[in-house]
Amino acid sequence: MVLFVALSVFGLARAQNTDTPSGLERANRILNTWVSRKDTNTSLIVDEDDRWSVRTTAASLYPAMVLMAWLTNLGLYDGLLAETLKDERRLTTRLSVFPDDYHTKNASFSRSSRNEEEILINASAYANGLALVATHTGHGRWTDRLRGIVDALFLQASVETEYAEGPLPSSNLRVTGRIMKTLPLLADLFTDEGYLYYARRIADAYCVGVMPKNGGLPAERWDFEDDSAHASSLILEDSGVAFLEGLVELYAVEVRDGTARSAIYRPMLSAMFDVLLQHGLKDNGRFYRRLQPDSRGGYSIDRKRESPHTIRILLTTHRYGRLSGNETYVNAAQSALERYRPANSSEHITAFSSLLSAVTLAPPLKSLVEVVPNRPRNNVTDAEMLRALIAHHLHLTAGVRAHPWRPDLRLLSETDGKRLRVDLRTSEPWEGYLYLPLVGGRIKPFEIDPVERYRITSSLTRGRAAWDGGLLNSGLRARFNQALTLRIESIASGPVEAP
Known part of the structure; x- marks a missing residue:
């Protein structure tokens, strides 16, 4: 199995992992540090500039804090962090139910005018963060907030396409990619076929409309009126990778239910993974960050930068190979995992923190709790470290929790x-x-x-x-x-x- 391959990649043997308390202690210290930075007049968690930033604090740090409290401090989970959600909805909502950056010291939005596209991008990032909470905790206040954002995105959807039965919420993959990943999850949690209907809108538009005309890849931005790319690149940052994960999860549903769409999606999914493996994967087992079709059957590659989400892409490739019955993708993913090595301690944390939002449970890094990276402490790096430590703990415990938590437990x-x-x-x-x-x-x-x-x-x-x-x-x-x-x-x- 791919998990055992990855275990060998990270040099991990379960019997060696007796460091759960120190890992959780370290994570708990990070949690308490940010709780102490709560705004004095609200329950919002603020950065060094007294801001509640949707894309960083709300979408990344706050969900990691919620998950950490779920593991170690249920009083905080049901108390302050629940109040944070109430204040976030009360103070930062700017367009429909979508939040915008908020400056607590000035008690006002950070920007004087609202940018609708930016708000939708941020809202989808926040939804992705809330989905991380929902995948582990199930039904609850954060799942309800996620559902409200996703419902509102499709209620205001206005991007018409001849390929889908209904409008899309955006033509920007930074919105549709992240939302695509949340939809199979919501359909599962609420036993609601409507979310699969939304997911099929996006999948139909891209698998039937965009990807055949864009070298097998989803485009960063697509003009559905002109049926052409505004920005043809696939950027393998969070939103692009979330699209791959969401599309494969929808494909899993279609395969399970034996629908005709599984046969429609399979050729484009295979073409997409072929491009990624043949043109986007480096010899060292890492993916390049950006691939751009050149309209001549080739691809322009940004060879200076790597994707921070290589492990997520490989796990998704492996899952698609299993679902489609094509061992080529399974073997390619396993081979790349065998070659992959984090370059330094910061990359250890970045790579492993991404595993918390992967579609399968993935193994931790052996040295994770010993890593003391030489990098600044802020809401972005602390969120990443929290996610990494939580993923490490969930692997060691198979998702079992004990309350009350104590450092000696x-x-x-x-x-x-x-x-x-x-x-x-x-x-x-x-x-x-x-x-x-x-x-x-x-x-x-x-x-x-x-x-x-x-x-x-x-x-x-x-x-x-x-x-x-x-x-x-x-x-x-x-x-x-x-x-x-x-x-x-x-x-x-x-x-x-x-x-």
């Missing part, structure tokens, strides 16, 4: 997809709840289905108990002095014993 989990083993160690007695990963939101190595039943074995009692999955959703109460091991596995039938 050591939590590691292993799973083969059917069974889950949870090991907890502390220096002092601990009592609290274990929360197991639930169905929905993202691909997980192990998840609790509310309609199934599970057998739980405890190292303390040596006894077994059967639990309904719906009951486990509320948490599993645990109490131990220094060590506890639980084994959890799905069972088909049998009497449910008292837990």
